Amino acid sequence: MRAGKGLKWVTLLRRVADTQDTDAFAALFEHFAPRVKAFLIKSGADHAMAEECAQDVMVTVWRKAGQFDASRASVATWIFTIARNRRIDMLRRDRRPEPEDLNWGPEEEPDQLDILSLQQESDQLVAAIAELPEKQRVMIERAYFGELSHSEIADETGLPLGTIKSRIRLALERLRHSLS
Amino acid sequence: MITHHLSDKLLMAYSTGTLPEAFNLAVATHIAMCDECRARLASxxxxxxxxxxxxxxxxxxxxxxxxxxxxxxxxxxxxVQRKVAVPPKDDVIPAPLRDYLGADGEIRWRSLGGGAKQMVLETSEHATARLLFIPAGTAVPDHTHGGLELTLVLQGAFADEHDRFGRGDVEIADEETHHQPVAEMGEDCICLAVTDAPLKFRGLIPRLAQPFLGI
Structure with a gap:
């Protein structure tokens, strides 16, 4: 399996978690912080607020690096969820309770092959979304920038999510098994 | 086994962070019980x-x-160090919902008459969330829906003309839905019901009762 972009970020984030490697963190920061800032601006923040919140998001990335599970999400996806939650606070949107995290304990690790395939699927999803017809891609972006309400979201998203969902489902089953 | 799941629309709106709090609560509570939807949400x-x-x-x-x-x-x-992993408990009240009960974790039921009870949960004003207690074998008043309504079963089961809903199942109803769910015999039914509009009851007596429902 070829090592794609996704896997590179996984390796860097693991170095942050395991050895508090500031060079690895700097590489993640350089790539993701401006994207988080742009994401927050697109979501309605002004530049100063977006800068401050993007830094907050990167602080959370450092602190929670050890809880990242590469068999269930890409680093971009994980950072998206942190940025989304920060945006909800920032714009004083409705509270968003979450199901409790299912975490691997310190003794256990996700399966290496699960990580490889999930990261590869995530890379392919980025490519697939980039290739969607313009109109559909814009609707997806608007939804994730928080511009669409539930009733404005299409019943059929037309997103190719079957394979990545199955991968995550499998990884969840292994995690559940390790917990029992 | 859970057979009635969340829609793509609801999962996507939850993922984008744009749902009213009451709906976020219902989605999170279902996902706490349903790994299929947990995986779909992750996608x-x-x-x-x-x-x-x-x-x-x-x-x-x-x-x-x-x-x-x-x-x-x-x-x-x-x-933050990785914690010892603990499998989540399979309580009647899953974790996301627990925060919405009193500090003692007790459900403060208020009677609706006929053995039915409810507790309205404190959420933002954009939608309403409440826990419903329907005694085994009892019908929920026939009603139509002005907006979107989710009913998530936490204990027992109910059935309407079309389907059966057991623990973890979520019923998604809208303006088109007219139904008369009945709690199954055997176990009292507890549901989390959320809606973005007041319920409209169709019979005379339930209509009189509506002000007492507090929704």
Whole structure:
């Protein structure tokens, strides 16, 4: 399996978690912080607020690096969820309770092959979304920038999510098994 | 086994963070019980990751001192250590919902008459969430829906003309839905019901009762 972009970020984030490697963190920061800032601006923040919140998001990335599970999400996806939650606070949107995290304990690790395939699927999803017809891609972006309400979201998203969902489902089953 | 799941629409809206609090609560509570929807949600989060990866604004850069300022902050806050993993408990009230009960975790039921009870949960005014207690074998009053309504079964089961809903199942109803769910015999039914509009009851007596429902 070829090592794609996704896997590179996984390796860097693991170095942050395991050895508090500031060079690895700097590489993640350089790539993701401006994207988080742009994401927050697109979501309605002004530049100063977006800068401050993007830094907050990167602080959370450092602190929670050890809880990242590469068999269930890409680093971009994980950072998206942190940025989304920060945006909800920032714009004083409705509270968003979450199901409790299912975490691997310190003794256990996700399966290496699960990580490889999930990261590869995530890379392919980025490519697939980039290739969607313009109109559909814009609707997806608007939804994730928080511009669409539930009733404005299409019943059929037309997103190719079957394979990545199955991968995550499998990884969840292994995690559940390790917990029992 | 859970057979009635959340819609793609609801999962995507939850992923994008735009649902009213009451709906967020219902989605989170279902996912706490349903790994299939947990995986589906993760796939919608992956779409968010893809959007973040592709959000290109060459004009947007971080301030020159941003990295050093962030590193200074993280030096003061060491990484969180991985906790001992504990399998979540399979309680009647899953974790996301527990925060909405009193500090003692007790459900403060108020009688609706005929053995039925409810507890209205405190959420934002954009939608209403309440726990419903329907005695085994009892019908929920026939009603139509002005907006979107989710009913998530936490204990027991109910059935209407079309389907059966057991623990973890979620019924999604809208303006088109007219139904008369009945709680199954054997076990009292407890549901989390959320709606973005007041319920409209169709019979005379339930209509009189509506003000007491507090919704």
């Amino acid at each position: 919608f989060d992956a779409v968010g990751g893809a959007v973040l990866e592709e959000v290109s604004e060459p004009s947007v850069t971080m301030r020159a001192d941003a990295l050093s300022a962030t590193l200074a902050r993280v030096k003061a806050q060491p990484p």
